[in-house]
Amino acid sequence: MLRVLVNGADGRMGSQVVKAVYEDKELEIVGGVSISNIGRDIGELAGVGVLNIPVRADLGAVLEDIKPDVVVDFTAPKAIFDNAKTCISHGVDIVVGTTGLTEEQRVELGNMAVEHRVSIFIAPNFSIGAVLMMKLSAEVAPYLPDVEIIELHHNNKLDAPSGTAIMTADKIDAARKIAGAQQAQDKTHESLEGARGAKVDDIPIHSVRLPGYVAHQQVLFGGYGELLTIRHDSIDRKSFMPGVILAVKKVSSRPGLTFGLENYL
Ligand SMILES: NC(=O)C1=CN([C@@H]2O[C@H](COP(=O)(O)OP(=O)(O)OC[C@H]3O[C@@H](n4cnc5c(N)ncnc54)[C@H](OP(=O)(O)O)[C@@H]3O)[C@@H](O)[C@H]2O)C=CC1
Numbered sequence: 001m002l003r004v005l006v007n008g009a010d011g012r013m014g015s016q017v018v019k020a021v022y023e024d025k026e027l028e029i030v031g032g033v034s035i036s037n038i039g040r041d042i043g044e045l046a047g048v049g050v051l052n053i054p055v056r057a058d059l060g061a062v063l064e065d066i067k068p069d070v071v072v073d074f075t076a077p078k079a080i081f082d083n084a085k086t087c088i089s090h091g092v093d094i095v096v097g098t099t100g101l102t103e104e105q106r107v108e109l110g111n112m113a114v115e116h117r118v119s120i121f122i123a124p125n126f127s128i129g130a131v132l133m134m135k136l137s138a139e140v141a142p143y144l145p146d147v148e149i150i151e152l153h154h155n156n157k158l159d160a161p162s163g164t165a166i167m168t169a170d171k172i173d174a175a176r177k178i179a180g181a182q183q184a185q186d187k188t189h190e191s192l193e194g195a196r197g198a199k200v201d202d203i204p205i206h207s208v209r210l211p212g213y214v215a216h217q218q219v220l221f222g223g224y225g226e227l228l229t230i231r232h233d234s235i236d237r238k239s240f241m242p243g244v245i246l247a248v249k250k251v252s253s254r255p256g257l258t259f260g261l262e263n264y265l
């Protein structure tokens, strides 16, 4: 049995992860960490009944005490770099769902993981549909290089643009470069700053934040007299759980950094 600790155990994603790990016969939920709800039972918070595992503070101290095999982190963009370093320095494999790490930070964490002989897995999106959306977008890009992304999320999301939108733009840009396909020059003058969205790899990303949304993205390709739109909708956070569980089981198989769920599929 792999012993799993969830960081951010009381959050929207963390509580779903507690439930998914608890329900998996090959995994054991052994701990939960957060900054709120200290002392409350992680099973009760996740709706699976009392597990007699209280939410605790101080990840480093809890790692020394519980010694889990894997930490799953769904916390906050401002916290994830330090959280990951804490896990790696304690010799514990980590599965990161939290967004907000820069490429430089990922590289640094990867090097640190190699040095400490542990594994770190990072995925901006754990849903199979979102992984396919990104793969299809990269396939389309060489043929229709003019593209914009609209991502739509719940209004409690802390970061914009989403990690998924950034990864999508990166994959599209890489595919266009390999194919030597160039987008048309954007000649628009913004009379109001931000009107054309934020640009990642020169691809405009428009972020919508509204109550009612969970996690959605449209990738809009434009051609001469035609449009192709790839849309993905996570309408329930359950959509991320098979990917998270897969990553927990596979993370130790690849030492160092692995980035993107497609590496496990
Ligand atoms: N990769 C993927 O497939 C997905 C990634 N995400 C990402 O996961 C992250 C979390 O999202 P979500 O669950 O909606 O957010 P929530 O705010 O619901 O949950 C995060 C939890 O972590 C806690 N927390 C914050 N900082 C720390 C810290 N330093 N140590 C321990 N716990 C901490 C928060 O406590 P408090 O509330 O008191 O601040 C909160 O309970 C985001 O970055 C989001 O983009 C989300 C969905 C899918």
Ligand SMILES: O=C(O)C1=N[C@H](C(=O)O)C[C@H](O)C1
Binding pocket: 099, 124, 125, 126, 153, 154, 157, 158, 161, 162, 163, 164, 165, 214, 215, 216
């Ligand atoms: O905060 C969220 O909710 C989500 N965050 C991830 C992201 O930023 O891409 C994944 C998914 O979109 C849900």
